[in-house]
Amino acid sequence: MASLFQRRRSKATQVERVRERQHEGFLRYAGFRWAKISGGLCLLIIISYALVDVTPRHNGGSWYGYTLGTIGALLILWLTALGYRKRRMTNDYWSLKAWTSAHVYLGLSLIVIGTWHTGFQLGWNVHTLAWALMMLVILSGLYGVIVYATLPAALSNNREQMTQMQMLEAIRAFDRQLHNAAQPLTATDSAAVLASLDQDPFAGGAWARLRGRYPNCATAAARVALAASQSSNADARAKVAQLLLQKEAALARLREHLRLRALLEIWLYVHVPLTFALIAALSAHIISVFFYW
């Protein structure tokens, strides 16, 4: 009913504007536009640094140093704004992919901007602290870029069209079946099964989650215990053992899922707090510079 409600429209609608026919990742965005801009900027700085003659020597306090410092500080603030942009769903046209692309490449260019700003004069002071924090933020970001580029395919392969809820549901379903199947077992055997039912599939802590190793897995323990046991009815035991095996497979899938998710997220717990530490150190650096002018 194009015209029942509205008769005139411009030809290129807003929907057309964000329409892409193929997937294009943030690194390749717009034919590596931001990689080119950022690379050009770095090249410009490196060349001009060599050409510009500052007396007595290059340092942060020269006009050239101030220029780089100002660019760097503003860039840091703008890069930080990504966290806000990402969550602020305004109605106007913007693409978070473009922002991410610019964030990554301009963020990397800070290595040159920041370091050349120092004139390679580093020491044990608040100024170098700011530089060091910046480098750590960039390093953690670099890790983020690498995992973003490599892990999603593994995440997709592992989940095989299942959602996280479905993975948990599958484990719960095995638990219910185990609960019924374990009724004929002897007390010792059923204790091992009960331990598996009682264990939280998330148990194990952050380290286990990141490594995907769960040495205290009660399900694996129950399977081993049951295989060694002679006490219960053999058929009942075989049925429970089979279910435990299936539950282990389901647990393995969920744990791999959680491991990959954790690897994709863990760096943000370094990147973001360090950014705020960097902004604090940067403020101290700027204030002290002006104070001792």
Next chain:
Amino acid sequence: MSEPVPPDRVKVAIIGSGPAGLSAASRAGQLGLSHVLLEKTDHLSDTIFKYQKGKRVLATPERLDLRSDCRFAEGAREYILGNWDEDAANNKVNVAYHADVAEVTGEKGAFAIKTAKGDVFHAENIVLAIGTQGNPNRMRCEGADLPHIIYQVDDPEDFKDKHITVVGSGDAGIENALGVAEEALENTVTILNRSKDFARAKAKNVSDMMEAGENGLMSIRTETQPKKVEPGWLTLDTPDGEERIPCDVIVARLGSVAPRAFVESMGIEFTGPDREAFPKLSPTFESTVPGIFVIGALAGYPLIKHCMNQGYDVVEFINGNTALTPADEKDLAAIFAGLPQQKSVSDWLDYLRERVSIFADVSPLQMREFMLDSKVAYYRKGEVVFEKGEPGSSLFAIADGFAEVEVAPGVTVPIEQGSIFGEVGLISGRKRGATIRAGADSIFVEVSRTAALKLMAAVPGAKRAINRISLERQLLQIFKGGLTVEDLAPVVETAEVERVSAGKVVLTEGEQGDDVYVIRSGSMVVEKDIGGKSIFLRYLPAGSFFGEMGVLSGQPRNATVKAAVGSEVIRLTGDSFRKMLAARPQVREATEAAVAERAAMNGFIESRKASYSSAVDLYSDTASFIMKEGLGEATDALLIDENLCVGCDNCEKACADSHEGLSRLDREAGKTFAHLHVPTSCRHCEHPHCMADCPPNVIHRGPDGEVFMEPGCIGCGNCMRNCPYGVIRMEAAPPPKPGLLSWLLLGKGPGPGEPSPKWTKKQLGDEKPKKIAVKCDMCKGIAGGPACVRACPTGAAIRVSPEEFLSIARLDEATD
């Protein structure tokens, strides 16, 4: 006339005390007309009475004024029923309860109405207002009248930590049982089946139920029947003898008797044999049996306000008030208000019925309804009605003047007064194929898609006319103006419309044949056997043609064509097509050029196959996957590249925050092939399934092709059930949350995205807002475009149409 007049004969007997019947009886009471209101239960308005406690009843459509002696405004079930009980008493309505009508005999002036109890009521006229629910079959064992036996489940979440027994194992019973067996509700659910197997239910429901049984979520008891109902307990008759189980609620889903057979038994004719047919009615709601009037849902008006207005009107008509104009008169007057001439509404309606061929067979009552969903506008000469490439599915009829179709740049073809245009968009669901201008100062009627489909279903003559014209136009468009309607006559004469189910092969590679096909609706895929593997060549949307190579070359078919989704094709015989080409050499040239282009593309793919076999296979398999996921009927679907998706769910958060706090997509759910993921999200189908049965008619297609819902949803859930892709949710909007900065800086509120049900519950307290349908509107009205795509940090999410996505460029890139 020697028969004595029964002393208790009333002027009008009204059967059914729902909104329509009650309103009719109230009017009769106000007019002092002798009447009786027959209600089969012991209370008024049983359908609404059976709603769950506190359920909100909405008063749509807003633009329609209420004309009734009973009050009605949006409110809780209790409030509305309370008002109606009061109104019935104030209007001195004479109600006969427990009057379940079993048989109607006699004729106008002397009807005899016999109830199941054996009472007989005598009436001069009958108003049938029985709705469409039918009578649910009741339980028949001891204690079957206890109040904890319910016959419908509105909201499974009303039941928590209860022992629930579902009796009846058809689809309704199984769906209810699955609903209340949700693990979080902690109910103990038992479903009973009289026989051994579940033959009456859909396979999917049975397998879901069996799975729930295996997972311990419900117990399934076959060859078991209820024997005795007591409060808190149910005695079962099982193959092993009697058994008493705890039971707080019994859900009885034993099927129902549809009202149509009952209505037909009175001699009332329907408009057709199909399920959607309604009784044939005059403008005063009189059926084909004089003296019997049909109003309300049974007459095809499911909304409460319509029902109440009709109750008022029908009694006025029976009372001899012929001057009464319907309550929608003012809305119709508004529709005609902008036209240069001044006429009364009924004159306008007659004018249109006289001048437009497809309206010729439409009854005055139907005409009023169609016009309410339509628009009439005056166009100056040269003014554009719509432009090529615009989405739109409404149908235009020419009441005055004529229209000009731009078939090629600078070439126009006139469409005369009385005819129609825009029918291609209506039938194929695709964008407009040509620009249309007013050829002179003209009056065009624009009929919405819903109204046009109703028109085609109700009036066979209109359907035939629209189909024929659409075929002619489609052919004219394909062959770009080199043809006239006369040239097409032999082709159209022999053309046949064929329905093709999804996946069915229309043409088989290697077979002889010279018929040419035009896709009327749906879409096709073209495949070719290359090196023993069937390779995807092309996606053909509605409006394309195929099979032309066979006609021109006389060679066997060189590729297989099969339906991607349920489709309709028009088969043209090779003979008539050849004759047409012989008469028009320039059309032959155009066809040959199209053939050459397609052949070149086939050649390209074949050559790639030789050197880049795996890339071509991947392209082909991806295309098959996309078609299998039903994207063949999509116009715009969200596709996620899982090589890029980091699982941050920012798309879902952006969706929720761009709308009223609810996400309309589920990123993680859905199928994946070769890292290409089709999430649960609206595809804006060419022929949206959700639109099929929307009582308030609030689902429309917008100017960008988006299928959206305007306000006015009554929460019936039809669209959710009709959507094969599960993308519509029934949900109430959460309360507003604190802004982003207060969350970022002060930790206030639940943060970006859809708030957790827990947070919402805490904010709302005991309030239970009405759940309405929530679906993707492609971020209609948001200048930046779809939020899910804009908010993806890695570029994993795009929205595309299948033909864009499967373009040859994709293969080109993959093999470069």
